[in-house]
Amino acid sequence: MAKLKPDLVFCNLSRRNPDIKSFGERLNHLACDLSQPTEVALVARNVEAFLERRVPAGRILLINNSGFGTMGPFPEADLAKQVEMIDLNVRAVVHLTGLLLPLLLRRGGAIMNVASTAAFQPTPTMATYGATKAFVLHWSHALNYELRHSGVRALAVCPGTTRTEFFRIAGLKTGNRADALAMSPEEVVMSSLRALGAGRSQVVTGWKNKLAAFASSPVPKSLATRVAGTVLAGYRRLQARS
Ligand SMILES: NC(=O)c1ccc[n+]([C@@H]2O[C@H](COP(=O)([O-])OP(=O)(O)OC[C@H]3O[C@@H](n4cnc5c(N)ncnc54)[C@H](OP(=O)(O)O)[C@@H]3O)[C@@H](O)[C@H]2O)c1
Structure with missing residues (x-):
């Protein structure tokens, strides 16, 4: 940017x-x-x-990006961490946006909320994380609709695996085969800015992620949960081996 x-x-x-x-x-x-x-x-x-x-003076772009996840059956690693995740990934997004919205409405601009492809289906072993991102996705869509005549827009950004500190902070090893699918932060940013420019309310970054999000949307939630559970269990096995 x-x-x-x-x-x-x-x-x-x-x-x-x-x-x-x-x-x-x-x-x-x-x-x-x-x-x-x-x-x-x-x-x-x-x-x-x-x-x-x-x-x-001038327009403002508020990017709600801060967030983290953990991997493991609930409530591992510990319950306090799960609650902190909700505080950061959900409550802070709503709170900060609410406090800054009057300013954005006065000056014009946009709100970019960083969700995830984890938002599109329940995510066993990342149960709390996926649910926080589902909140961000739905909330952003509704907010964008409410703001449609205001000069301010909201965009939900849904990246898949991206090469950042996220996995290290989640306590996971990096450098395994799953990382080959990861995008760079620059690719995610460019794709998000293009979506913002095109006036969209949601962007799933990268064609592989688009395909995965599309595939999980029309299927029943119980089936999507089993598929995501199997994929994430495979990811955990890769983690254990590397
Ligand atoms: N990387 C991925 O594969 C991926 C995929 C989908 C979605 N996402 C989402 O992308 C967003 C950015 O994550 P990232 O991948 O860039 O991970 P990251 O490299 O770990 O960055 C996380 C950012 O959040 C900030 N942060 C963490 N805890 C905070 C707190 N308590 N208060 C204020 N800031 C805090 C960190 O800054 P400080 O440590 O300085 O506070 C850092 O700037 C997150 O919402 C994440 O869920 C990531």
Whole structure:
């Protein structure tokens, strides 16, 4: 995005400073733990103050991207982690969007919510994660409809496996055969921006992921659950071997 539009100003909301030198002054880090409701409320005020000071006019793109998953039968690895996942993947998305929506409505712009292909079917061994992403997918579609005459749009981004820190943080090994199917973050971003430009409300990135999402949509949920359970069990076996 920085390469495509040199005049964009970025505000990063996460715990660690991404510290990307090439962005210089254009990247502003507002440290926060979005799984904590009080920190979401505080950082939303800080975003508003920052925009008023540095970029008082122009459209805003809010990207709700922060999230994590775990793999294993519920409630492994531990129940507190499952609840934290809901706080970050679901509650923070709703909370932050709700707090910043008046600003977006005043200035125009868009909301990009990062869901996943895990949103399209129940995901045994990633039960909570898949359910958080199903929420994000449905919520984004409904929000986009509600906002249709407002000058603000919402887009649900549904990537499949992508080469990021996600798997390491989920406690999984990387470098196995399943990684060959993974997309790069750049490919996911380009596909998402094209979908935003085309005015779509949902994008599944990459043709293999599109095929998988399409295949799981018309089948009964019980069958989709068995298929996803078998695929994810295969993935866990690969993990155990590598
Ligand atoms: N990678 C995949 O295969 C894949 C596939 C489908 C969907 N997704 C989704 O894509 C999104 C981005 O994940 P990623 O793949 O880029 O994984 P990642 O490399 O682990 O990045 C996760 C991001 O979330 C932030 N984050 C985590 N916990 C946070 C917290 N408590 N408060 C604020 N920020 C927090 C992290 O920053 P800090 O650690 O600095 O806080 C980091 O910027 C997630 O929503 C994920 O579910 C990923």
